Amino acid sequence: MSNGDYGDRGNKDASIANPRGSGEMRPSGGTGKEMNTHSAFLVGDSMTGGYGKSGPDILHDCTVAVDPGEIAVIVGPNGAGKSTAMKAVFGMLDLRQGSVRLDGEDITNLSPQDRVVKGMGFVPQTSNIFTSMTVEENLEMGAFIRRDDFTETMAQVYDLFPILREKRNQPAGELSGGQRQQVAVGRALMTKPKVLMLDEPTAGVSPIVMDELFDRIIEVSRTGIPILMVEQNARQALEIADKGYVLVQGRNAYTGTGKDLLADPEVRKSFLGG
């Protein structure tokens, strides 16, 4: 129905234009972005929402997903809504649209506590340990919902983070930044989660400690637990990522494997400093 500037005049002249039976449907080319959520173990699907019932939307149609055995990383500039996307997946954001599914089950309406029971482990960015309690007590509290014997899990956590075994009777608040993060991750692992979510695990630690933490995270992922993680250090995070999401202003800007994103000239130019 192209009318242009001429109105619909000539089209009504049936002697030259046949108005009957012409189609009006228009096929679209899609978004052009591959999301790969069809088989995702945990997916926050086209989430739109913000803080509070009437707060402005921070996320716009944002999708993040992670598969078993994978590390998925959310990166992006400051204020892009990385942590917000993570919180949305964990049920701490008022979603107006979209859904969150864990292992095929819709968990959009569950509270964060119920999601923990369903098998999600979440490590917040700040105040993620009980500072006044010992390392061992922190781990015990992580296993609070478990009624069975969790000594084996605790041994596994100690094997994963040997430094924690050494410091098991020390108050967690007396540990260094990197050790605290290990306690925080260990606490989340105590429930034997089906998926682990880390909100900027390397925030505020030195580069050396950061490398070590990344190694540990890879080790955790090798045990088969899918990991969804928000990271400031985009380059390093994408290097270990099976899947990367670049968010800009609450929207999916680029999605792909970590390697693809690192190789993508657009992404390099805008987020990785060339």
Added chain:
Amino acid sequence: MDFLNAIVALSNFVLIPAIAYGSQLALGALGVTLIYGILRFSNFAHGDTMAFGAMIAVMVTWWFQSMGLNFGPLPTALLALPFAILGTMVLVLITDRMVYKFYREQKAKPVILVIVSMGVMFIMNGLVRFIIGPNDQKFADGERFIISVRDFKAMTGLKEGLAIKTTQGITVVVAVICVALLFWFLNRTRTGKSMRAYSDNEDLALLSGINPERVVMYTWLIVAALATTAGVLYGLDKSFKPFVYFQLLLPIFASAIVGGLGSPVGAIAGGFVIAFSEVTITYAWKKVLVYLMPESLEPDGLVQLLSTDYKFAVSFVILIVVLLFKPTGLFKGKSV
């Protein structure tokens, strides 16, 4: 000999009363500090919770006495204590359901809860006076002394006598048992640890699957038990008068703050600091000094720094000094 007499006089008039009073304050301050740590506000109704618990103990004691039931040499009130604790537990749980829960759900700021607790304080205060009246009630019975002055003098041949009242002995023993139980509970049991976790970091406790309403309920139950025990012990040692419990609020808060709000060890230490300061400052030192000083230096006056009427001023001054110079208290509490 004079030196021994001085020590005996000191123990009789300062050490023993202060230890007993300190234990009572410590039990009270433990309750305040628990509420502060877990519900995150200063509970002004604590003194009147103690009064309520003690009131039930007094009435149950009278009932037992009328039935001819007694506890041998120990006060009958100890038999009544479990009933009083149960009664107080019911009261605080009802109060929590009806009043505090509403504000918790609104996520009200702690200062609002403080004001709310003042309202609760007035209601409880009125309730107690309505039921038992504002007057002094004696309810201590059984043996009055563990060691009386006469026995002590006969035993040692000293000029000074030493008396240990049964109630003082019971106060210390019961306080030690309570504190030991409390610390065992907080440090060794799953529920106790979950309470500490909740006090430390509420959000993370939620993420670990700790049920906040459960934690709050256990806290109130423990606080009710501590407050009732403290109230009954104080009433046995002195006498039961509702208004006195309201006044006790100041030394109890001073104890909790001196020790560091939110720290159970601090509450105990603070209780003894306050009790010892109060007793030593309001004690007339003449007797002790007469024994210790050479005759030429003997004091003429009573050597009493402050009249006992002003004993509350002592807690108040200590409170202000601590808040000015070490606001987190002796044991790193949370108040700033």
